[in-house]
Amino acid sequence: HFKMTGIGGPDILEGNKTLTLGLVWQIMRAYTLSILQKLARSTTPIADKDIINWANQKVRLHVFCS
Numbered sequence: 001h002f003k004m005t006g007i008g009g010p011d012i013l014e015g016n017k018t019l020t021l022g023l024v025w026q027i028m029r030a031y032t033l034s035i036l037q038k039l040a041r042s043t044t045p046i047a048d049k050d051i052i053n054w055a056n057q058k059v060r061l062h063v064f065c066s
Contacts, residue, residue, distance in 0.1 A: 004026060007019040036046045 004023060007016075007023060011019045012023070033046050036051070037044075040046065
């Protein structure tokens with residue numbers, strides 16, 4: 001469930017690398033977020049802030065444990 005503006009089938013057919021990579025990136029991001037949601041056994045979608053908070057906690061733990 002994501003939207004991309006400014007890209008269409010002709011862009012991919014014509015081999016526009018930037019727009020095609022943008023589309024692939026969004027597909028990979030959606031897939032990764034769905035996997036994270038399943039691993040968390042959550043019914044709420046994982047948000048960017050959740051990932052940032054998790055990463056910050058890991059960094060804090062690493063810094064304090066070192």
